[in-house]
Amino acid sequence: MILRAIYESVLQALQQLYANPLRSFLSSLGITIGIFCIISVMSAVDSLEDNITSSFDKLGSDVLYVDKNPWNEDPGQSWWKYARRPNPNYEDLEALQERVAGAEFSSLSVFIPGKTLKYGSSSVRGAYMAGITYEYAEITKLEFSDGRYFTPYEYSTGANKIIIGNVLSTELFGTKDPIGKTVKVGGRKYQVVGVLKKEGNSLINIIPFDEAVLLGFNTVKKLINVRTGASWGTMLNVKARPGVKLVDLEDEVTGVLRAHRKLRPKEEDNFSINELSMFTKMLAPIFSVMNSVGIIIGGFAIIVGIFSVANIMFVSVKERTGIIGIKKALGARSWVILLEFLIESIILCIIGGAIGLGIVMLILKILSAVIDFEMYVSLQNILIAIIGAIVIGVLAGLIPALQAARMDPVEAMRA
DSSP: OHHHHHHHHHHHHHHHHHHSHHHHHHHHHHHHHHHHHHHHHHHHHHHHHHHHHHHHHHHOTTEEEEESSOTTSOTTTTHHHHHTSOOOOHHHHHHHHHHOTTEEEEEEEEEEEEEEEEETTEEEEEEEEEEEOTTHHHHHTOOEEEEOOOOHHHHHHTOSEEEEOHHHHHHHHTTSOOTTOEEEETTEEEEEEEEEOOOOOOSOOSSOGGGEEEEEHHHHTTTSOTTTOSSSEEEEEEEEOTTOOHHHHHHHHHHHHHHHTTOOTTSOOSSEEEOTHHHHHHHHHHHHHHHHHHHHHHHHHHHHHHHHHHHHHHHHHHHTHHHHHHHHHTTOOHHHHHHHHHHHHHHHHHHHHHHHHHHHHHHHHHHHHHHTOOOOOOHHHHHHHHHHHHHHHHHHHHHHHHHHHTOOHHHHHHO
16 A cells, blocks of 8 residues: 555656646756755765876885885975985895885886987987886886886896887877887987886876886986986885785884884984875865865755745645545545655655756766866765755655645645
8 A cells, every 4th residue: 555655646746747847847956956066076076086096006005105205294394304314225125125024025216307218300308217126017017008018137137128108109109119119318229118008197196107218227227326316216115915014014114224224213214104095195184175065065055945845845735735635535544645745845856856966977977078087976976866865855845745644634625
C-alpha cells in the first residue's frame, strides 16, 4: 500500500508540475542557483586537488627530498641562514646509499642554469637542465614516448647522451624522429636517446619534464664543477622501501647525514628534509576557504529557494483543499496526504537541483576544453546534490504537507 501511495503521489506531483510549468520553474530557481553554487565550487576544488595530487604522485609520495631550504617557509625569510648551508653532494648520496636501511633508492640531482639547445636551424633557449644519478629513474618513474633511459655503460662513462622532454622535442625537431639526432648544448654535441612522455598542463610543476633536458651525473661533470654549486642547486631524493613510513625514514636520513657531516649534538641540522605533502598541507586551508565560500553563497540561495518552494506548496494545498477533503472522507489516511505533498515538494527540488547540476557539468566541460585542464563533477558531489535536494524538499514541504494532512474532511469539502 505504501509503494502504491508513493507511485500515485509521484504521478500526481508530476501532473501538478506539468500543469503549472512556469510557476514550478520559478519556485525551484533558488534551488537551482544554490546547488549550482555549492557543487560548482566543490567540483572545482576537487579538480584542483586531484590535479595537484597527480602531479605529486608522478614524483613519488613516498620520497624525501633533502635540500638546503625547507619548502614550507618563505625563502626570503631566513635567506642568509640557508645560504650558508652546504649543497647536498655526491658524498652525501654515498653515505645515504651505504647506511640508510629504510631507503629503496637514493639519487642526486644537479640543476644547471638554462642553456641553449641547437639542432640545425632550430634552437631553444633557457631549457631546464638537470644532471641525475642512475637511480633517479626508479624514484620518479620516468615514462618514455620514444627511446629509452641511459644504459649503465653510458652513465658510468659519462657518454654524451641526453633525454629530452616532449614539448622540447617538438620545438627542436618538429615531426622528425628525435632518437639518434645530435644537438648542441654549450658548444658540445649530445645524442638524444630518449623522449619523455608528455605530462600536459598541471597547476604545480615542481620539475617541468616537458621542457627538460636530463643528463647523466658523470656527463654533467664535464660541463660544470659539481662540487662548488655556486650558481646551481643540488637535491637528494630518497625513496622509502615498501612498508617503511616516511617519518621513520626521515629520522634515519637525519641521523646518517648528521653523522656524515660531523655535526655536534647541540648543532642544528644544516640541511632540510622535505616531502610533497608539505604543499598539500599549505594548500588545504585555501581549498577549505573556497569550499566554505561556495557553501555560504549557495546556502543563501537555497534558503530563498526553500521559502519559494514552501510558498508554492501552500498555494497547492489551498487549491486542492476540496480534493483533500474528499480523499479523507473516502478513507485516505493522514500519512498518505502527508506523503503526497512531501513527494511533490521533493520532486520540485530534485528538478531544480538536476538543472543546477546539469549547468555545472556543462560549464566544467567547456572550461576543460578551453583551458586544457580536466575539471569534472565527481560521483560524491552528484550524490551530495541529489541528497541535498531531497532534504531541501522535505524541509520546504513539511509544514504545508502537515497542514494538508491535519485538515478536517468536512471543513475541507465545505471550503
